[in-house]
Amino acid sequence: MDSLSQQITFYALAFFIIVPAVMVTRLRNIFYAGLCLIVCFMGVAGIYLLLNAEFLAAVQVLIYSGAISILILFAIMMTHHLYSKSIVVSNEQKYAALVLVVLLVSMIMVILSVTTWNISTEKQPSNVLQMVGSLLMKDYVLPFEVVSVLLLVSLVGAVIIARKEEK
């Protein structure tokens, strides 16, 4: 892809990330907010494709847009009568939070503008997926196994917490 189309793709993806993200935090209907979350996750997957992380993009679509979004939408549907026209979306810290967030963004911008990154000139190898796989199985095999235990524990824990207590 040439550089101009890369730029256009980046800004289109940024639009499809930022606008749904704002809607996630502001929409009155929490179900629509959940649908916006899916759009946002797909945009992030596109950003991963721009960064040559194809497998991560596939994982993002499968796990975030697939699994986590469906989990959230099911939880919304189980508590569905809680959204209505009259419900208040934000609490009273709304303006304080806005000030804090704007300050944080401007601080990050200032830090980025004074930092010079040590950009590497090496080209990324073409067999990224192969290298990630060997890293996971060699250097990071212990965290890999610990994560599998964590997933098992959270699965069992979620079932125990969410089931009905027997009287």
Next chain:
Amino acid sequence: MNLILDQFLILAAFLFCIGLYGVLTRRNAIGVLMSIELMFNAVNINLVAFSKYLAPLNLAGQVFAFFIIAVAAAEAAVGLAIILSIYRNFKNINVDDINLMKW
């Protein structure tokens, strides 16, 4: 003009701050959880961008992004289970109203 690192970092900064705003202001507990997912995504964009631009031969950033996705999935499962349990007991999931354990 090729894509540069700062563009990705600024995008991630905006996404993180929108997520933070949602965490601080949403009253619905599921909304808070969704905003936390936005923040996870911002961190992942940062990790992958740093991995590509600063150390393209060492893909540790991508590997850590995988771990974050796995931990986020576990967090979402347990968090939603807790929210359903709270809903069953209180008939309400507004984080302002659930102050049973608050001093």
